Amino acid sequence: MKLYGYYRSSAAYRVRIALNLKGLEYDSVPVHLLKDGGQQLSHTYRELNPTALVPTFTDDNVSIGQSLAIIEYLEEAYPATFALLPDTYAARARVRSLAQFIACDIHPLNNLRVLKYLTRTLGVSDEAKNEWYLHWVREGFDSLEKILASSNQTGKFCHGDTPTLADICLVPQVANARRFNLDLTPYPSIVRIDAACHKEEAFIRAAPANQADAE
Numbered sequence: 001m002k003l004y005g006y007y008r009s010s011a012a013y014r015v016r017i018a019l020n021l022k023g024l025e026y027d028s029v030p031v032h033l034l035k036d037g038g039q040q041l042s043h044t045y046r047e048l049n050p051t052a053l054v055p056t057f058t059d060d061n062v063s064i065g066q067s068l069a070i071i072e073y074l075e076e077a078y079p080a081t082f083a084l085l086p087d088t089y090a091a092r093a094r095v096r097s098l099a100q101f102i103a104c105d106i107h108p109l110n111n112l113r114v115l116k117y118l119t120r121t122l123g124v125s126d127e128a129k130n131e132w133y134l135h136w137v138r139e140g141f142d143s144l145e146k147i148l149a150s151s152n153q154t155g156k157f158c159h160g161d162t163p164t165l166a167d168i169c170l171v172p173q174v175a176n177a178r179r180f181n182l183d184l185t186p187y188p189s190i191v192r193i194d195a196a197c198h199k200e201e202a203f204i205r206a207a208p209a210n211q212a213d214a215e
Contacts, residue, residue: 001026004048005055006033006040007211010107010172011067012055016211017168018071020202022081030213033112068103071165084165095159098147098166102173106140110176130180137177141187144170148189156196163200171197175208 003019003026005012019026031054032039039045040052049056049065056063057070059077064070075084085092108114110133118124118132148154158166174194177184184191197203208214 002029002058003027003055004029004031004045004057006031007208007214009033009054009112010176011053011103013172013175013206013208014067014103014168015055015057015070016206017171017203018074018084018165020205021084021163021168022074022078024074024078024081028212032213068099068165071168075165084163084168086159086164091153091159094151094153095164095166098144098158099169101144101147102140102166102169106137106144106173109136110180133180134182137173137180137182140173141177141182141184141190145187145189148193154189154193157193163197163202167193167197170194171203 001019001024003012003015005015005028007030016028031045033054036042038052040049040054045056046052048058048063051065053065055067055070056065057073058064059073062073064073071084085095115129115133118129119126124132148158153159155161157163158170170190171194174184174190198207204210
């Protein structure tokens with residue numbers, strides 16, 4: 001198994017957590033999103049993944065982009081290891097809903113390529129770019145906090161007392177929010193769950209600071 005990614009990439013961070021929870025060994029292949037004009041834009045990487053996005057995951061003859069698809073593949077291909085989704089249809093739907101809200105509604109608006117377009121193409125100031133970032137994360141976290149705080153299905157983690165796909169998506173988003181100095185005081189449930197995750201070895205080893213390509 002190989003995971004092509006960037007240490008700060010939220011999407012690659014998700015997959016690292018999933019691989020660690022599953023106890024699967026893999027080779028990490030750094031793709032620096034800023035060096036050399038963005039190594040993800042190189043011909044070599046585009047041959048592997050035409051979207052020029054990270055991560056890309058390979059396993060034997062399988063090559064997959066998109067973090068959620070990779071994680072679903074791991075769940076189906078290696079069912080005997082740690083389960084990333086709960087047992088029932090309803091519980092799995094709730095976990096997927098939380099995960100997709102973070103990965104599909106919150107994250108894309110503060111993705112690196114969006115922020116670069118704001119400053120380099122539209123001429124937005126760094127201050128305005130940062131406010132864009134904070135606005136959309138606040139919008140998302142306001143809703144997410146209400147969902148987590150109001151549900152009796154929320155436990156130690158986003159769903160129950162075992163990490164799931166939802167926590168895999170939450171932790172990288174919180175890490176990014178902290179990097180941009182978002183005030184997390186209004187989000188006690190999110191902060192509590194993030195803290196619980198950071199006590200788990202799989203999450204600790206997946207953290208950006210603990211990657212070989214960390215700067």
